[in-house]
Amino acid sequence: MRLVGAALGGLFASSAFAADAPARKPGLWEVKTTIEGQGRAVTVQQCIDAATDQMLQSSAGPFSAPLCPTREVTKSDGGMTIDTHxxxxxxxxxxxxxxxxxxxxxxxxxxxxxxxxxxxxxMTMEAKWLGACAAGQEPGDVVMANGVKVNIPQLQKRALGADPLQPAK
Incomplete structure (x- = not known):
């Protein structure tokens, strides 16, 4: 249950983050997530461009405006603080x-x-830019800690019933 809570907490915070944060530099990012009291960190790599960066950072699922209508963002030279209700x-x-x-x-x-x-x-997420995406990677690819690669736009198309192998109409 605690792990589910962490995931949900991160999701509704990322919704606010995506709406107010500047875009990340395109390329390959390594993101290490640590949940206090849950043992070891989980590290993934994300290959992004502008569109997939927005998609990955706003994948808040049900934690959208209807459930989280109040958000206060305070920006400073060193970063920002986001409070979501x-x-x-x-x-x-x-x-x-x-x-x-x-x-x-x-x-x-x-x-x-x-x-x-x-x-x-x-939960703490530490991200660092590694450079250009690796050969064979495309924007939206996420390489999990166990080496499994998934493409987020393709997963979303499948979830919506579209065939990800066919061009969009």
Missing amino acids: CTIGGKAADAHAVVSGSFDSAYTMTVTAEGGVLPPVK
């Missing part, structure tokens, strides 16, 4: 995210979330 399962839930660093080279985002159906959670 949601109603999940009929109960109030809050997330506080602190983002620092550069979206051209490396940044850190720490999210604390609690309330609603979520257990309290603290």
Whole structure:
């Protein structure tokens, strides 16, 4: 349950993050996520361009404006702070995210979330730009810690019932 809470907390915080953060530099990013009290970190690599960067950072699923209508963003020279207020399962839930660093080279985002159906959670994401995407990678590819590669736009098309192997109409 704590892991689910962490994932949900990160998702509704990332919704606010995507709407207010500058775009990350296109290319290959390594993102390491640590959940306090959950043992080891999970590291993935994301190959992005402008469109897939927005898609990856706003994949907040059900934690969109109807559930999370209140968001306060405070920007500073060193980063930003985002406070998101949601109603999940009929109960109030809050997330506080602190983002620092550069979206051209490396940044850190720490999210604390609690309330609603979520257990309290603290999650830290550390991201660094590695360079151009590797040969054979395309924007939207995410390489999981176990080496499995998935393409997020293709997954979304499948979820919507479209054939990802056919050109968009």
